[in-house]
Each structure stands twice: as structure tokens, then as C-alpha cells.
Amino acid sequence: MQGRHGPNYSEGMNSERTAVITSLAREMRSLLGAENVLGETTDLLLYEFDGSVEKARPELVVFPHTTEEVSSIVKLAARYEVPVVGRGAGTGLSGGALARGGGVMIVFARMDKIIEIDWESRRAVVQPGVVNAEITKAVEHAGLYFAPDPSSQKSCTIGGNVAENAGGPHTLAYGVTANHIAAMELVLPNGQVVRVGSKHGDAPGYDLCGLFVGSEGTLALVTEITVKLSRKAEAVKTLLAIFDTIEDASQTVVEITARGITPAACEMLDGWTLRVVEDYIEAGFPRDSAAVLLLEVEGLREAVEAQEAAIAEVCKRCRSREVRVARDDRERELLWKGRRNAFGALGRLAPSNYVLDGVIPRSKLPQALTSILEIGKKYGFHIGNIFHAGDGNLHPIVLYDPRDSQQFKNAIAAAQEIIRYCVELGGALTGEHGVGMEKNELMPLLFSDADFELMRRLHDAFNPDSSLNPGKVFPLSKGCGEIRIRNKEAAGARR
Amino acid sequence: MSTTANLTGRLEGAVGKHRVVSAEEELAEYAVDGFLPEAIVRPQSAEEAAEVVRLASVEKLAIIAVGSRSKCGIGMPPKRYDIALDMSRMREIAHYDAGDLTLSVDAGMPLRELEDALAEKQQFLPLAVPCFGSSTAGGAIASGIDSVLRQQYGSARDFLIGAEFVDGRGKLCKSGGRVVKNVTGYDLHKLLIGSLGTIGVITRLNFRTFPLPETYGGHVASFESGERAVAFRNRVEASGLPVANLELLSPAAAKITKAILEKEDGPVPGCVESDSWAVYVSFEGSEKIVERIAKDVERLVHEAGARKDEPLDAGADSQLGRVLREAFEWLRSAAPAVALLRITLPRIVPETLAELNQTGDLMRRAVLVRACGVLYLSLMGEQEDERTRDALARMTKDTFALVEAKQGHAALPHAPPGLKQQLSVWGPTAGDFSIMKKVKQAFDPDGVFAPGRYVGGL
Numbered sequence: 001m002q003g004r005h006g007p008n009y010s011e012g013m014n015s016e017r018t019a020v021i022t023s024l025a026r027e028m029r030s031l032l033g034a035e036n037v038l039g040e041t042t043d044l045l046l047y048e049f050d051g052s053v054e055k056a057r058p059e060l061v062v063f064p065h066t067t068e069e070v071s072s073i074v075k076l077a078a079r080y081e082v083p084v085v086g087r088g089a090g091t092g093l094s095g096g097a098l099a100r101g102g103g104v105m106i107v108f109a110r111m112d113k114i115i116e117i118d119w120e121s122r123r124a125v126v127q128p129g130v131v132n133a134e135i136t137k138a139v140e141h142a143g144l145y146f147a148p149d150p151s152s153q154k155s156c157t158i159g160g161n162v163a164e165n166a167g168g169p170h171t172l173a174y175g176v177t178a179n180h181i182a183a184m185e186l187v188l189p190n191g192q193v194v195r196v197g198s199k200h201g202d203a204p205g206y207d208l209c210g211l212f213v214g215s216e217g218t219l220a221l222v223t224e225i226t227v228k229l230s231r232k233a234e235a236v237k238t239l240l241a242i243f244d245t246i247e248d249a250s251q252t253v254v255e256i257t258a259r260g261i262t263p264a265a266c267e268m269l270d271g272w273t274l275r276v277v278e279d280y281i282e283a284g285f286p287r288d289s290a291a292v293l294l295l296e297v298e299g300l301r302e303a304v305e306a307q308e309a310a311i312a313e314v315c316k317r318c319r320s321r322e323v324r325v326a327r328d329d330r331e332r333e334l335l336w337k338g339r340r341n342a343f344g345a346l347g348r349l350a351p352s353n354y355v356l357d358g359v360i361p362r363s364k365l366p367q368a369l370t371s372i373l374e375i376g377k378k379y380g381f382h383i384g385n386i387f388h389a390g391d392g393n394l395h396p397i398v399l400y401d402p403r404d405s406q407q408f409k410n411a412i413a414a415a416q417e418i419i420r421y422c423v424e425l426g427g428a429l430t431g432e433h434g435v436g437m438e439k440n441e442l443m444p445l446l447f448s449d450a451d452f453e454l455m456r457r458l459h460d461a462f463n464p465d466s467s468l469n470p471g472k473v474f475p476l477s478k479g480c481g482e483i484r485i486r487n488k489e490a491a492g493a494r495r
Numbered sequence: 496m497s498t499t500a501n502l503t504g505r506l507e508g509a510v511g512k513h514r515v516v517s518a519e520e521e522l523a524e525y526a527v528d529g530f531l532p533e534a535i536v537r538p539q540s541a542e543e544a545a546e547v548v549r550l551a552s553v554e555k556l557a558i559i560a561v562g563s564r565s566k567c568g569i570g571m572p573p574k575r576y577d578i579a580l581d582m583s584r585m586r587e588i589a590h591y592d593a594g595d596l597t598l599s600v601d602a603g604m605p606l607r608e609l610e611d612a613l614a615e616k617q618q619f620l621p622l623a624v625p626c627f628g629s630s631t632a633g634g635a636i637a638s639g640i641d642s643v644l645r646q647q648y649g650s651a652r653d654f655l656i657g658a659e660f661v662d663g664r665g666k667l668c669k670s671g672g673r674v675v676k677n678v679t680g681y682d683l684h685k686l687l688i689g690s691l692g693t694i695g696v697i698t699r700l701n702f703r704t705f706p707l708p709e710t711y712g713g714h715v716a717s718f719e720s721g722e723r724a725v726a727f728r729n730r731v732e733a734s735g736l737p738v739a740n741l742e743l744l745s746p747a748a749a750k751i752t753k754a755i756l757e758k759e760d761g762p763v764p765g766c767v768e769s770d771s772w773a774v775y776v777s778f779e780g781s782e783k784i785v786e787r788i789a790k791d792v793e794r795l796v797h798e799a800g801a802r803k804d805e806p807l808d809a810g811a812d813s814q815l816g817r818v819l820r821e822a823f824e825w826l827r828s829a830a831p832a833v834a835l836l837r838i839t840l841p842r843i844v845p846e847t848l849a850e851l852n853q854t855g856d857l858m859r860r861a862v863l864v865r866a867c868g869v870l871y872l873s874l875m876g877e878q879e880d881e882r883t884r885d886a887l888a889r890m891t892k893d894t895f896a897l898v899e900a901k902q903g904h905a906a907l908p909h910a911p912p913g914l915k916q917q918l919s920v921w922g923p924t925a926g927d928f929s930i931m932k933k934v935k936q937a938f939d940p941d942g943v944f945a946p947g948r949y950v951g952g953l
Contacts, residue, residue, distance in 0.1 A: 121841055165678045176676065178685075179653055196927045201839025201868045202650075203904045204921045205950040206694070206931050210652055210685030214678050231735045258594040260618070260706025300737065302783045359674045363594035391676040392595070431676040439679075446679060450666035454938065455681050461933040473680070 021059045024080045024104070028062055031072055036063040036110070047105055050090040050097050051152070053354050053402075053412075054437050058085070058099035063110045067185060067193055067223040070106060074221070075191035077104045078467055084189070085469045086221045088129065088160030091152040093355055094436030096164055096216050100471035106221065108159050114138055115224070122229040123182060123199055128159025128222050132166075135227060144229040147174040150432070151340050162222050165214030167432030169265040169339065172390040173298070174230065176432065178213040185224035186212060189468040199226045211458075216434050217469040219462040233298035236264075237308055238326040238335055241293040241315040242286050246270055246385075249291035250366040252318040253389045257362045261310050264298040266390025267339055270369075273346070273384040273397070274338075280345035283338025284331070289321065293389065294339055342386045343397070350399035354411050358422035359431035362392040368425060372396050372418055379414040380407075393431035394422065420445060435473045443475050502556075502577065503534050509550050510536060510543045525579040527559055527948075528572035528915060532579040539584050541659060541667055541698035547580055548696060549665030551943045559945045560696040562603055562634030565626035568827070569638055569908045570691050572915055574947030580696060582633055588612060589699060590673065596704045597656065597673050602633025602697045618704040621648035623816075625823035633697040639689020640908075641837070643820045646866035647739040647779075648705060651688045657701035658684035663694070663939030673701050686934060693949040694938035708779035711739075713812030714792045716804035717766040717773045721745070721852065722845040724772035727799035728864065729843060731776055734795065736788055740777040740866065742819050743843075745852050747861035748873075749773045751825055752818055761814040766803045775819065777812050822863050822871060827909035829861060830875035834887040835909035838870040838898050847901055851894065857886045868903075879911065888917040895922045924951040 025039045038044065038061040048057035059082070064070045077084045083103035090097050099105050112129035119142060124135055132153040135146040149168035150156055156166070162184065167176045174180075183197030196208035212219060243249040249268060256266065269277065269292050274285040285292050293315075297307040312323045326332040346353050360368050369385060376383035376398070387395040396418055400411040419429055423445045430439060443452075452474065459466075459474070503517045516522075516535040525532050538544040544560075551558050557575035561567060562582055583603040590599035593616040600609060606620070607628055613619050621644040624635045635642075636651055636658075648654065657671025670683035687697055718724040728743045744752060750769035757763055767773055778788040789806055796804045807815065818825075827835045840847060843864055851872050852862045861873040874890050876883035891907055891914070898905040899922075907920035928951050935953045938944075947953075 165682075167676060167678075171676065175649075175653060176678070178682070179649070192929075194927055194930055195925075196930060198839075198904060200841035200902065201904050203839075203925060203927075204906045205925075205927070206690060206934050207652060207685045207688055208927055208930055208934070210682055210688075211934070214682055234735075254594060257596065260596070300784060300787060302787045303737075303780065306781050306783060359676055361592055361595040361597065361674060363592055388676070392674055393676050426672075427674050428672045428677040429679040431674070432678055434678055435680070443680065446672070447669070448667075450662070451668050451670075451680070453664075453666065454662050454668045454683070457937040457940070458681060458683075458934070461937045 020080055020082070024077070024082060025060055027076055028060060028073070031076065032062055032064065032069060037061070047087070047090070047107070048098070050095060051093045052095040052436065052438055053352070054095035054098055056098040056100045057102070058105035059102045061105045061107055063107050065110050067187065070187045070221055070223050071191045071193055073104065073106055074187055074189060078190070083467050083470050086159065086163065086217045088157030089131070089155045091156040092160060092164055092436065093357065093433040094430065094438040096434050096436040096472060097160065098437065100437050108157060111223070121200055123226055124229055125224065125226050126158055127224060128157060128162070130158050132156050132158055132161055139229055140232070143232045145232055146227055147180055147230045148177045151343065158225055158227065159222050162213050162225055163215070163217040164434040165432070167388070167393065169267050169388060170296070172266055172388065173262050173264040178210060180228045181209050181213050181225060182228055183226040184209060184212060184222050186220035187223055188220050189463045189465070197226070216436060216473050218459060218473055221468070235301040235304040236296060236298045237304050238332040239295040239297070239308065239311060240284070240324045240326070240335060241295065241320045242289045242322045242324070243291045243320055244289065246291040246369055247366055248319045249293055250369050250389070252293060252315055252320065253365055254363055255314045255318060256311060257390070259310065259314065261307055261314070263295045263307060263311065263390060265294070265296040266388070267294040268292070268385065268387055268389035269294065269339070269342065270385045272382065273342060273386045276349060276384070277338045277342050277345045280348060281338050281341055283334050285338060294335055339386070346384065346397055346399060350401060352400055352402045354398040354400065354415060356394065356396045356398070356415050356418055357430050357433035358394045358419050358427060360392045360394065360422050360425045360427035364425045365389065365392065368394065368422070371421055375414055375417050375421065379410040381411065381414055388431070391431070392427070416442065437472055440473055441475045441477055443473070505550060506534055506536055506547065506578070509546045510538060514538060514543065525561065525564065527567050527576060529912065530573055530576045532559070533577050535579045535581055537581045537584045541585070541661065544580060544582070544696050544698055545661045545665050545667050547578060548661045548663070548943060551578060552663060552665050552941045555941060556943065557946050558696070558943050560637070560692040562631030563605070563626070563629040565629050566634060566638040566640060570945070570948035571920055571952070572947070573945055582696070583631060585698065593618060597675065597701065598704050599673055599699060599701045600632050601699055602631060604632045606630045606632060606635060613704055614707065617707045619707050620702055620704055621654065622651065623820050625821050627820060632700050636688055636700060637690060637692050637697060639691070640823065641865065641869055643740050643816065643865070646741060647737060652685050654703045655684055655688065655700060656703055658687055658697060659699040660687060660695035660697045663941055663943045667698070668695070671701060675703050691949050692945045693953055694935060694944060696944070709781045710785055711777065711779045711809040711812045712785040712789050713775065713777040713807035713815065714789065714796065714804065715764045715766040715773060715775050715807060715815070716796045716799070716801035717768055717771040719771065719802050721772050721848050723800055724774050725843055725845045725848055727795065727801065728774050730795050730799060731792065732866065734791065736778070736791055738776050738778050738788065738866070740775070740816060740819070742775045743864040744773045744775070745860070745862035746770055746772060747859055748826070748863045751829055751861065755818050755825060756814070759814070762811045764805055764807060764811065764815065766805055771802060775815060777816055823908070826861060826863065826871055826873040829873055830859070830877055832876035832879045832883050832887065832911040833909060834874040834891050834907060834911065834914060836872040836874070836891065836894055836905055837908050838872060838903055838905045839868045840870060840898065840901055840903040841868065843868065843870070850897060855886070855890065857883055858890065876911070884911065884913050887911065887914055892918060921950040
């Protein structure tokens with residue numbers, strides 16, 4: 001089998017390779033204890049997927065408990081010339097945590113301690129395996145929370161969030177993960193342990209946190225993270241604006257943005273998608289509507305009132321049928337539950353769904369939604385839309401049956417055409433899911449040879465042998481972007 | 496070795512005669528810590544800037560890129576300096592989608608002009624940096640200088656969404672884009688912030704813009720003691736009120752502020768006095784929001800036992816806000832020989848402030864504490880002599896040590912001539928220096944950009 005983005009390692013190991021891995025596994029067991037190493041095929045199968053449509057099987061899975069162990073694992077793997085990839089909860093949507101080059105997968109699930117909370121200066125020092133929502137849980141009694149809130153926040157880990165620079169609905173007002181990281185401890189591909197950033201204040205020198213956050217695990221593994229905690233707002237209101245046409249809903253987003261109103265969140269669900277959600281969770285989205293906007297406004301009471309009024313006015317001007325305000329926390333929670341579980345709800349309709357992630361200038365939202373539907377039609381799909389409208393971050397969803405190879409091919413083709421279209425509109429390839437092995441071949445749409453050469457020099461400065469997370473971010477098809485993948489055997493995309 | 500004459504000729508060959516200057520009197524204006532370039536090039540396009548870097552890369556020459564040159568005093572003296580690359584001729588707004596609140600400008604775009612252009616659409620860029628009247632967008636980003644609006648709008652890394660720049664090989668590169676949310680590729684543009692031109696020549700910057708607030712308000716209070724002033728400042732910070740600016744002035748800093756306000760012929764709040772500590776809070780938004788914050792701040796002031804206090808209307812607030820935006824400028828020129836330190840501390844506590852503000856034999860001191868734990872300390876020497884310089888060096892080193900012990904960070908963004916021979920203005924390097932070296936090497940393999948000016952001699 002051939003992976004859709006080129007060769008991959010996993011099945012059909014030759015005997016020489018088997019011997020290498022067996023020997024490496026033995027050394028890993030003596031390093032970490034047998035209970036922290038998985039090498040049986042039945043176990044490894046669980047780690048060949050993440051939330052993307054890709055698939056790649058590791059040859060060993062290890063569970064470190066300390067930074068020192070991570071460093072030792074990396075050094076040991078390097079001695080065997082076997083690649084390494086880090087993984088949190090495996091909820092990523094671009095294949096970032098898949099072992100594209102085979103080798104050792106380092107799962108951070110057991111490095112899941114909150115090490116320290118500095119209440120006064122609002123910092124928490126955490127291990128990478130801490131689940132995103134657990135940070136908020138630990139501090140919310142003091143009126144604090146961790147702002148980035150990807151939909152998978154109940155299972156995804158902060159280490160994965162850092163690698164992918166994860167977003168979420170509330171990043172509209174508060175920024176993505178990168179805006180909330182103060183410092184990190186890293187293990188470089190040569191095993192060296194370094195600290196970058198500063199728990200408090202700004203240290204002189206290059207913004208290394210800015211570089212490493214979002215580098216998709218291709219430069220270093222992160223073993224400790226100092227996050228910034230935010231204060232809960234004094235007041236919050238959740239609004240549901242209901243529309244009879246999707247054009248009116250998207251025009252509302254354009255108007256809200258242009259007027260400089262910044263809600264904390266501004267999410268859109270189209271009619272088709274919200275009906276699926278209603279069938280699954282009765283969140284309160286009107287089934288006969290063509291689209292809804294789920295808006296949240298936060299801040300001082302006065303600011304919330306003013307924003308609510310301004311939004312209601314824009315909605316009315318844009319022919320919204322009705323604007324409902326959640327009356328209490330229960331109603332609020334229910335609306336958000338509908339939003340967060342939408343992808344799960346869609347899972348009931350088809351064997352698989354492909355959640356795309358493109359980003360466009362917000363002023364172009366109406367035309368983009370129309371074009372996306374047309375592209376879907378061309379390939380025989382109805383494309384649902386449930387996305388972060390306020391920051392132009394589209395998430396078209398293609399429902400398909402992976403067992404039907406033609407349908408799978410069409411799904412990929414439709415996805416690529418949509419992403420190309422986003423770029424044509426002045427947008428980008430990914431707003432929050434990352435490039436990974438999903439979009440690395442599309443990177444030349446945005447970047448020139450000179451851009452790749454520079455990114456490559458930076459990559460090689462830390463990861464010269466591509467021993468860490470090979471086959472990601474850089475296009476394999478371009479000579480200058482080549483990432484060496486040792487051991488060429490193929491595994492298919494998920495099908 | 497190249498001679499001046501033939502370097503000028505080769506540069507003219509690369510970018511054209513009209514772009515290159517080597518007249519001595521002009522060269523003097525491009526001095527960096529007393530070092531003069533051999534030639535000045537004023538590119539009109541990113542491609543021309545790249546052409547100059549390519550030539551420098553091949554010939555192993557050193558380039559310092561400059562905008563309005565208002566912050567060239569930041570950093571160590573250059574180890575080599577052949578070409579001043581003056582980006583001020585590249586000053587167009589390349590793209591402005593007001594409806595999307597995104598903007599793309601050339602590096603040489605003057606912030607003042609940009610402010611006017613954005614105001615037409617009721618928007619602004621929260622880069623409220625010192626020397627605002629002359630600063631360029633590229634210089635503000637490369638120098639990494641503080642914006643006084645950081646508390647509310649974040650620092651540049653929070654609203655710079657993309658950049659184009661020339662790398663050390665003379666290749667035109669880019670990072671990020673023109674959309675507000677984007678994780679495509681490495682975030683190289685974040686590395687440019689505060690890099691002092693050591694990894695690339697910025698040619699274009701993409702920002703997200705912000706709606707202009709409807710109105711402004713402020714409050715000034717004066718206090719008998721530093722302790723009380725700090726207590727009030729910390730209460731405001733801990734209140735979670737969305738203030739745009741929060742500044743604490745030592746008596747010496749208040750005295751300078753007062754003098755400037757008087758000279759400007761604007762309103763002088765009675766609370767800005769020469770002999771007492773002052774705290775300034777400013778806020779912005781709709782009338783209702785400003786009113787609400789004003790009320791809360793007033794309550795906090797009275798609880799804090801201020802000696803005097805007064806609310807500021809929009810006009811008085813803007814006036815004082817502008818003067819404090821320029822604090823870096825007036826603190827560094829407050830005496831004949833000034834060492835100006837920028838410090839960040841985990842906590843602003845009276846004891847640390849007292850230690851930093853102690854007065855010595857030769858020196859007066861002024862302290863300005865900003866939001867986000869940022870503090871400026873001006874050591875003001877009255878003489879430009881060796882004795883003063885030695886004292887400044889000693890005090891700077893002592894301050895570096897004190898700040899390190901408090902788990903803070905310090906740098907010396909302004910120093911009188913000669914002081915930089917005695918110490919590194921960046922303080923001691925940390926454990927991440929090996930990583931910084933790799934970054935520098937990747938961007939600038941031939942050491943073309945501002946050699947020796949940055950942290951650890953990069």
C-alpha cells in the first residue's frame with residue numbers, strides 16, 4: 001500500500017529491522033520498566049491513528065514519567081537510528097502525532113502532573129500530559145482559567161496544544177495557545193534539555209517560545225510548560241442568533257467584525273449541521289433555520305450589555321429571525337454542548353468524516369461559504385459547516401465512507417480544492433489544526449523555495465537527521481523540503 | 496578589504512546610483528555607538544534590499560538596517576559595520592482590509608502616518624512606542640521597545656500576524672500571513688520582534704488592527720511613600736479591571752513628567768508633583784465603560800490613602816498618556832550621563848522598589864513602573880567623566896545582580912559612551928543561549944546582520 005503522501009513505514013518489516021527493534025525494545029524496557037513499553041502489534045494498532053484521516057504505525061510505544069527519561073529515550077533511539085515522535089492524547093487532526101517514519105512513539109499520558117500554581121502572578125507549571133480542561137479545573141475556584149479551549153479540551157493534552165498551537169472558539173478574543181505560554185522545558189533531538197522563555201516578564205533575546213509553540217513537534221519535545229492563567233470575566237452572556245439564510249448569517253459576521261465588535265466567541269452552524277446536532281443532543285438550535293450564530297460576550301457588565309445590544313442590532317439589520325439570550329448557565333452549557341459535540345453527532349451519519357481547517361479574511365466569508373458548497377457538489381458531497389466564524393477559521397466537514405476508495409479519493413480532492421480556494425482568497429492552509437502530514441504537500445501554495453530553505457535550515461539546526469517527527473510540515477515532493485524517512489515501507493491512509 | 500570608493504561603486508552597480516550615499520556628513524548621521532558605515536543604501540523595494548544583502552553576504556560585509564534611527568542606541572556596539580540599510584523609503588500601506596481588521600505595511604512606514612490612515616476607518620495599531628513621531632513600523636518591531644498599551648492590547652507578538660524579510664543569504668522570505676488566525680509553517684515573524692535586525696531585514700509587516708475606543712479616561716493619585724503607591728498600583732492590577740495603562744512614577748520621574756507637561760502648555764494634573772510618588776491609571780472604551788472603571792478606580796484610590804488624587808477627562812488623559820509613552824526618551828536624556836535599565840520583575844514590591852531607587856553619591860535615580868511587571872530605572876549621572884562612568888557601570892552590574900536574585904530580567908537599552916566597553920548591556924546569557932545561537936546561524940549563516948550587537952555577542 002502506498003500512503004497518500006508518499007512512502008511510510010509500518011508493515012512488512014524485514015528481519016534485519018525486526019532485530020533492531022527487538023533489541024531497542026529490550027533496552028527501552030530496562031530503561032523504563034516493561035510496563036512502560038509497548039511493542040506487540042495488537043497494542044501498536046491503537047497508536048496508528050489520530051483524529052485525522054491519516055494512518056501510520058509506530059514500532060514501539062513508550063511512556064516516560066520524567067524529563068530525564070524522555071532525554072534517555074531520545075538518545076537511545078538515536079543510537080539505533082530510529083525516529084521518534086511525541087504524542088499527547090492523539091486528538092490532533094493533521095497527523096502531527098503519527099509515526100510517519102515508524103520508530104518510537106513517546107506518549108506523554110503519564111507525565112500528567114500539575115507541578116505548581118503561582119496564584120499571585122497567575123502562572124501554572126504543568127507536565128505535557130495534563131489534559132487541557134484539567135488546568136482550568138484546578139484553578140477555577142479562584143476565578144482563573146486557561147483560555148485556549150479546543151473542542152477536544154476534555155481529552156487533548158497541553159503538550160499537544162503547544163505542538164500544534166491549538167485554538168478553539170474563545171481564541172477570537174483571547175488568542176491561541178502561543179499567546180498563553182510563558183516558558184517551556186524542551187528535549188532536543190540530541191537529548192539535550194533546555195529551558196526557553198521566562199516564567200515572569202521578558203528575558204532579553206529571541207522569542208524562542210514563539211518559535212517552538214506550533215512547530216508541530218519537529219524541533220523539540222516539550223516536557224514542561226508554564227502557562228498563563230486568565231481571570232474569569234465579571235459577566236458573560238451567550239447569544240443565539242437565528243437566520244433563514246446562510247448568507248444573512250455570514251453577512252452578520254462580516255458586519256460584527258467590521259464594526260470592531262469583538263465577542264469572546266462567534267461560532268456558526270449551518271442548518272444541515274445543526275439539525276444533525278439536534279438529533280443527537282437537544283441543544284436548542286431551531287431545526288427550521290438555515291444557520292445560527294453562537295455568540296458569547298464577556299467582560300465588565302457594562303461592556304457585555306453594550307456588546308449584546310450592538311450585536312442584536314447588527315443581527316436585526318442582517319435579517320436575523322430572532323436573537324435568543326441564554327437565560328442561565330444551564331441553557332448556556334447546553335448551547336455549547338451542542339457546539340462541542342457537533343463532530344460526534346456527525347459521526348452518526350457516515351462511517352467517517354473529514355474535518356477541514358482553512359482560514360480566510362473575514363470580509364470574504366459569504367462568498368467562501370457559497371463556493372465551498374459548490375466544490376462539495378462537484379465531488380458528490382454535501383459539506384456541512386460548523387466553525388469559528390469570528391476569526392475566519394472554516395471547518396467544512398466532508399462525510400464519506402473510507403471503504404469506498406473512490407469516495408475517499410473524492411473527499412481528499414474536495415478538501416484540497418477547498419484549501420486552495422482559501423489561499424486564493426488571501427487566507428492560509430490551517431488556522432489551528434496544523435500542517436502535519438495532511439497538508440505538507442500543499443505548503444508550496446503559500447511558501448517559496450526561499451521560505452522552505454530558511455525553515456529547513458532552522459529545522460536542521462535542531463533536528464539535523466529528521467529523527468524527530470519525520471515527514472511532517474515540509475513537502476516531501478520538493479527537493480528542498482525533503483525529509484529523510486528511513487525504512488521505506490508503506491502504510492495506507494485510513495481506509 | 497574593500498575601499499569606500501569601490502564599495503560604493505559596487506552597491507551602485509547592484510541597486511543604482513540614486514540609492515547609495517557615501518558623503519561623510521550623511522554617514523555621521525548613521526553612527527551606531529560611534530561607528531560609522533562606509534555607505535548608506537536606501538532601497539525602494541524589498542528586492543533592492545535583498546540585492547544589498549546578497550552583496551554583503553558574498554563579500555562578508557556587515558549591514559545594520561535602520562528606520563528613523565531613534566533607537567539605534569539599543570544593543571552593543573557593532574563588531575563590524577559597513578552598510579547602513581535605510582528602510583525609510585519603503586513606506587507604503589500595501590494592504591488594508593478595514594473590514595477584516597488586518598493591515599500590511601512596508602517596514603519604513605512611519606507610525607504617525609499610519610495612525611492617521613487607520614483613524615479614517617476608526618481603527619488603530621496599539622504600537623504606542625517612544626519616539627512615536629519619528630518611529631517606523633519596522634524599527635518599532637525590530638527594537639522590541641515597549642508599547643504603553645501592552646496591558647490591554649498585548650505586546651507585538653500578540654498582534655503581528657505575518658512578515659516579509661530578507662534573510663542573511665539575501666533571499667526574500669515570509670512567515671505568517673494576513674489572516675488573524677494561522678498556524679501554517681514556523682512562526683518566524685515572532686523571532687523578528689526585538690531581534691534588533693540580527694536575523695533579517697524586515698521589509699513588510701502584517702498586523703491585526705483594533706477599533707478606536709469611543710473615549711478615554713484616567714486617574715492620577717499622589718502618595719506620601721513608595722509603599723502606598725505600590726500598594727495602590729498592585730490593587731488596581733489585582734482588580735482585573737481592564738485598564739489600558741498603569742504607571743507608577745518615583746518622585747524624580749514625576750518631577751520630569753511635570754516639567755514636560757508644563758513646557759507643553761497642556762493641563763498639568765496637580766497630583767503630578769516633584770516630591771511625591773504618583774500612580775497613573777488610564778482606561779478606554781464607551782462612555783459607560785469609562786465611567787464604570789473611573790468609579791472603581793476612585794474607590795481603590797480612596798482605600799489606598801492617596802495624598803491627593805484627581806480624575807482626568809479624555810483630553811488630560813491623552814496628554815499625560817502621550818508624555819508617558821515617551822518615557823524611554825526623556826528618561827535617557829534626563830542628565831548628561833544616563834544608564835537606563837529596563838527590568839521585568841515577577842512581583843512589584845516596595846522593598847525591591849526601594850532598593851532600586853536608593854540614591855548614591857554621584858547619581859540621582861528615577862523609576863517608572865509599567866504594567867506587566869516592566870520597570871525602567873534611570874541612573875542619572877551629572878558629569879560625563881570617567882568617575883561617573885565607573886559608578887554607572889558598578890551600579891548597573893549591581894542592579895543586574897539584584898534583579899537576577901529576584902528572578903527578574905534586566906537589560907540596559909541606553910548607556911552613555913564608553914559604558915558598553917565595561918559590561919554587556921544584555922546582562923549575562925541564560926541556558927537558552929545555545930538555542931539563540933542556532934537561530935542566528937540559521938537565519939544569518941554569514942554573519943551579515945549587525946554582528947555583535949545582540950545578546951551574548953550575536
